[in-house]
Structure formats: structure tokens, C-alpha cells
Amino acid sequence: VTYVEAAYDVVVIGFGPSGQVLASQLGMAAHRVGVFDRSPEPYPLPRAGHADDEIVRIFQSIGVAEDFAERAIPAADYEWLDANGQLLFAIDWNKASRSTWRSDYIFYQPYVEETLIAAATNHGNVDVHLGWEAVGMEEFDDHVEVTLREGHRDSGRWEPTGRLHRVSASYVVGADGANSFIRQAAGLTWIDYGFQESLSIVDLRLHDPDMDIDMPDAGQICDPARPVSLFRWLGREHCRWEFMLMPGEKPDDLVSEATSWKMLARWGVTPDNADTIRRTVYTFKSLLADRFGRDRIYVVGDAAHLMPPFLGQGMCSGIRDVTNLAWKLDLVLRGTAKQTLLDTYSSERRAHVEVITLTAMELGRVVCETDPIKAAARDAAFRAGNVPPAEPLPSLGAGVLHRGPDGQPASGAGRLSVQGLVKYRGRTGRFDDVVGHGWILLARKSGLPTHLIDAHRELLAALKVRVVHVTRAVMDDPDAAVDLDGIYARWFRELDADVIIVRPDFYVFGTAASIDCVGELLSSLRQQLQLTGPVT
Numbered sequence: 201v202t203y204v205e206a207a208y209d210v211v212v213i214g215f216g217p218s219g220q221v222l223a224s225q226l227g228m229a230a231h232r233v234g235v236f237d238r239s240p241e242p243y244p245l246p247r248a249g250h251a252d253d254e255i256v257r258i259f260q261s262i263g264v265a266e267d268f269a270e271r272a273i274p275a276a277d278y279e280w281l282d283a284n285g286q287l288l289f290a291i292d293w294n295k296a297s298r299s300t301w302r303s304d305y306i307f308y309q310p311y312v313e314e315t316l317i318a319a320a321t322n323h324g325n326v327d328v329h330l331g332w333e334a335v336g337m338e339e340f341d342d343h344v345e346v347t348l349r350e351g352h353r354d355s356g357r358w359e360p361t362g363r364l365h366r367v368s369a370s371y372v373v374g375a376d377g378a379n380s381f382i383r384q385a386a387g388l389t390w391i392d393y394g395f396q397e398s399l400s401i402v403d404l405r406l407h408d409p410d411m412d413i414d415m416p417d418a419g420q421i422c423d424p425a426r427p428v429s430l431f432r433w434l435g436r437e438h439c440r441w442e443f444m445l446m447p448g449e450k451p452d453d454l455v456s457e458a459t460s461w462k463m464l465a466r467w468g469v470t471p472d473n474a475d476t477i478r479r480t481v482y483t484f485k486s487l488l489a490d491r492f493g494r495d496r497i498y499v500v501g502d503a504a505h506l507m508p509p510f511l512g513q514g515m516c517s518g519i520r521d522v523t524n525l526a527w528k529l530d531l532v533l534r535g536t537a538k539q540t541l542l543d544t545y546s547s548e549r550r551a552h553v554e555v556i557t558l559t560a561m562e563l564g565r566v567v568c569e570t571d572p573i574k575a576a577a578r579d580a581a582f583r584a585g586n587v588p589p590a591e592p593l594p595s596l597g598a599g600v601l602h603r604g605p606d607g608q609p610a611s612g613a614g615r616l617s618v619q620g621l622v623k624y625r626g627r628t629g630r631f632d633d634v635v636g637h638g639w640i641l642l643a644r645k646s647g648l649p650t651h652l653i654d655a656h657r658e659l660l661a662a663l664k665v666r667v668v669h670v671t672r673a674v675m676d677d678p679d680a681a682v683d684l685d686g687i688y689a690r691w692f693r694e695l696d697a698d699v700i701i702v703r704p705d706f707y708v709f710g711t712a713a714s715i716d717c718v719g720e721l722l723s724s725l726r727q728q729l730q731l732t733g734p735v736t
């Protein structure tokens with residue numbers, strides 16, 4: 201065993217989307233990051249197809265949103281059809297959102313990963329090692345050591361070369377997917393929420409990308425004889441069908457070439473007008489780790505949670521995980537906050553993902569109904585408008601949030617922040633691009649600095665908080681951002697606040713009704729962050 205590197209701040213095991221985004225975030229924060237993935241090359245086939253605007257804003261923060269938006273497409277309507285192709289209901293997936301991006305996008309995962317990998321490997325302080333599998337982990341008081349074995353895939357199968365390496369790091373993050381070695385080695389337990397369905401996935405590239413096909417851009421055919429999910433556009437070059445396996449069917453029954461083309465024939469898709477990218481069967485489950493980490497070891501993405509695909513939120517949740525963990529790791533690694541701050545990664549993210557998983561399961565049960573009588577009752581309920589509208593994604597509840605006297609998150613705390621177009625110091629554009637991201641304190645009135653005591657100034661400096669006066673007026677104040685589209689004016693009104701503090705993961709820490717109360721808000725922030733000592 202050779203020691204390759206004894207001084208990483210963070211070792212990330214797994215270089216799928218979750219590991220890729222985390223590597224960029226920690227790389228931007230100037231930490232020394234070692235990334236190891238067992239696979240010698242990036243995964244070449246698509247899985248995830250949908251992401252919401254929050255994810256695109258996160259991509260924006262690591263400099264890949266423009267590239268993403270160019271190769272993905274804004275989703276059009278998401279339509280649910282009955283067995284005869286009649287519309288049951290439609291959700292507008294191409295709305296304006298709170299972040300300036302469209303509300304939902306459909307993409308081809310290998311292209312997204314290509315962009316994310318380029319961004320992560322662009323940082324000199326991020327080392328990426330492909331073809332190294334984590335096989336051992338040992339914890340010490342002040343660091344963790346991971347043993348890795350090298351492998352290659354010359355004959356198609358992963359074969360170890362016999363070389364072993366041992367690396368050490370202050371923190372280890374398992375982004376190593378559903379069968380996570382890190383999750384198991386850390387003694388975290390999977391909790392099964394009880395969903396299991398298998399879908400046969402067919403990804404195609406049409407010879408003529410504009411070919412007319414009688415299907416919605418994105419949709420579900422709620423046919424009890426065989427539920428089908430459809431993506432007419434999986435990004436700009438591909439399309440996808442997902443056929444549910446019916447009771448008694450085996451994966452092999454559906455993935456043969458002949459069966460696959462037979463099932464596609466009703467849409468006029470044949471080997472003469474389309475190439476198969478892949479056919480496979482996935483079994484979707486609903487599993488959450490009992491907690492998302494402890495001490496010096498954390499899990500993110502599919503290593504921490506698995507959910508059915510019906511909300512298109514699996515990868516999105518992994519990207520939210522790393523965005524939450526990255527800023528906390530940064531504060532702990534810089535010595536600003538105590539390690540116990542990392543407990544809030546688990547409490548905040550687990551509760552959030554649990555709600556999404558339960559909703560995805562519920563949606564899955566509705567879509568996957570195979571009893572014709574129950575399916576007819578469901579269709580009738582949809583037609584009569586007796587189905588509650590889709591719940592918005594949850595807020596954060598347990599963690600670093602300003603709280604009221606009842607201990608519950610105070611007004612606005614835990615909700616996602618907005619992003620609008622602003623003019624700031626001579627530049628016009630999206631707020632995060634022209635002002636920056638990280639900790640942000642937005643004030644609706646000028647004169648905030650006169651309300652701050654020294655301790656609060658020190659806190660703002662230690663967290664590198666950007667203090668911005670957001671106004672509709674054009675003024676000389678160099679800290680003023682002009683609210684060009686009125687997004688912020690509306691948001692201040694909605695929250696009934698003069699001051700809003702936004703965390704680096706874009707969630708609201710808390711608000712103050714007037715500038716006079718900013719001291720209370722900052723004292724609460726100081727306390728919630730579990731700082732190591734007086735901020736100097």
C-alpha cells in the first residue's frame with residue numbers, strides 16, 4: 201500500500217453528478233480535494249432527464265448554467281393521458297420561475313456530466329482519479345483514511361490491477377451511488393419506505409430530430425394494461441420511453457430488440473428512423489439512509505437516498521445535498537464553525553428528501569395503477585378536477601434557520617430565495633452573476649451599516665457576507681443593486697421584511713421586519729452557526 205496524498209481536506213468517493221458538483225464547490229472554496237471513482241471513464245448512458253430551476257441556479261454558481269441551458273431544453277407541458285390517449289391533466293413545466301431560469305428542463309445526462317466534469321477538473325486544487333475503488337476506511341480523531349484499489353475495464357469487466365493506495369483527509373464524502381461503500385463502512389443504515397417497481401427504459405436518437413410523433417413533450421400514459429412514461433425530447437437530440445413491467449413479467453421479456461421495436465411501433469418509431477442508445481430495466485426503490493453522516497464522514501446523492509423517478513428529483517436531490525454540505529464543510533475546514541455544524545447537513549437534507557421521496561412514491565402509485573377499476577376511478581377523479589394540485593417542493597425545517605419564540609422557523613426562514621435581474625456597480629444581469637453568491641444580506645432600505653455593532657461587523661466579515669441594498673431607485677450608493685424587474689420589491693413585500701439573509705445554498709436563513717431588528721437576526725445567525733469562538 202502506498203500513500204499517494206496525506207493532506208486532502210476532503211476526499212470525495214464517486215464522481216457522478218453529486219461528486220462532480222461537490223468537487224467544483226469545494227474547489228472554488230480553495231480546499232484540497234481528492235476525488236476517486238471506481239469507473240475508469242465517465243458513465244456514458246443517460247439516467248436522469250429532468251431538473252428544476254433551483255438546480256440550474258446551482259449550476260450557475262459553478263459556472264455551467266449557460267452551457268447546461270443550451271444543451272437541455274425547457275420542458276413544455278407535462279401531460280397525463282388515459283389509456284385512450286385522452287388528456288387527464290397537464291402541468292406547465294415551462295413557467296417563469298423565482299430564479300430567472302425556466303421552471304423545468306429536460307436534458308441528456310452524459311452531456312450534463314461532460315460539462316460538470318470539465319468544471320470540476322478545472323480547479324488546480326481538485327485531483328480526480330478515475331479507476332480507483334474505495335475498499336477500506338479507517339477513522340481517527342482528526343482524520344479519516346481510505347484504501348483504494350485500482351482497476352481497469354479492458355475486457356468490458358472491471359478487473360483490479362493489484363495496486364492499492366491509501367489516502368487521508370479531514371473529511372470523507374461518499375458520493376458513490378446506491379450501493380455506496382462509504383455508507384456501509386460508516387455504519388449508516390438504509391431504511392426502506394416500501395416502493396418497488398421495474399421500468400424498461402428505451403433511449404433513442406431519431407434520424408430526423410424534428411420527426412412528428414404523436415406524443416406529449418413529457419408525459420405519462422396511465423394505462424392500467426401497461427403504464428408508460430414519455431420524453432419526446434430528452435435534451436435536444438434524444439427521446440425516451442419507459443414501460444412498466446407488469447406482474448409476472450421478467451426484465452428479459454421486455455428488453456429484447458424485437459419486443460422493444462414492437463412496443464414503439466404505435467408511435468411510428470422503427471429501426472428505419474431511429475437508433476437505439478440503450479435498452480435496460482431499472483428497478484426503482486425508495487430508500488433513505490437513517491442519517492446522512494456523522495463526525496468526519498457524510499453521504500450525498502444516491503448514496504444517501506433513492507426514490508422513484510416520477511418527480512424527476514433523484515439527481516436534483518443529490519445536487520441539493522452537496523450544495524448544503526459544501527458551505528458547512530467550508531466553514532468547518534476554515535475553523536470558523538465547529539464540526540457539529542455538519543449535523544445540520546443530515547437533519548436539513550434528510551427531512552427535505554424524505555418529503556420528496558414520499559411524494560414521488562405517491563405519484564408512482566397513481567401512475568402505476570394496474571387495477572382497471574381503480575384506474576377508471578382515478579381517471580374520473582382527474583376529469584372532475586378532484587385531484588389536489590402538486591405540492592411545491594418543501595422548505596427546510598430542521599437546521600441553521602432563524603427561529604421564532606416557539607422554536608419554529610421564523611417568517612420566510614427555510615424557503616428558497618429568489619433571483620432577479622439587477623444593475624450593480626455598472627453591470628447588469630442575474631443577481632448571482634453581477635453581485636456574487638455565498639452569504640447575502642439584502643436590505644430594502646439604505647443605512648444598514650449604522651445599525652451594526654462591532655461583533656456583527658466581525659460576523660459579516662468572517663462569513664464574507666455581501667451586504668446589498670436592493671432598491672428600485674437609481675442611486676450613487678456603491679452597495680445598491682437596482683431591482684430591474686421588481687422581483688425583489690415583490691419578495692420583500694411577500695415576506696413583510698426589510699432585511700433578508702440568504703445562505704450560500706440559496707435558502708433563506710431569516711428575515712427582519714425592519715432594519716432596527718437586524719441585530720437580533722445577526723445574533724441568531726451567530727448562534728445557529730456554532731462558531732468556534734469570538735469572530736475576529
Ligand SMILES: Cc1cc2nc3c(=O)[nH]c(=O)nc-3n(C[C@H](O)[C@H](O)[C@H](O)COP(=O)(O)OP(=O)(O)OC[C@H]3O[C@@H](n4cnc5c(N)ncnc54)[C@H](O)[C@@H]3O)c2cc1C
Binds near residue numbers: 236239250251482517
Ligand atoms: C431511468 C432513470 C431516470 C431518472 N430520472 C431522473 C430525473 O429525471 N431527474 C433526476 O433528478 N434524477 C433522475 N434519476 C436519478 C439520477 O439518475 C440519480 O439520482 C443520479 O444519477 C445520482 O447521482 P450520484 O452522483 O449521487 O450517483 P451516481 O451517478 O450513481 O454516481 C456514483 C459514482 O460512484 C462510483 N462508485 C461507486 N462505488 C464506488 C467505490 N466503492 N469507490 C469509488 N467509486 C465508486 C460509481 O462508479 C459512480 O460513478 C433517474 C434515474 C434513472 C435510473
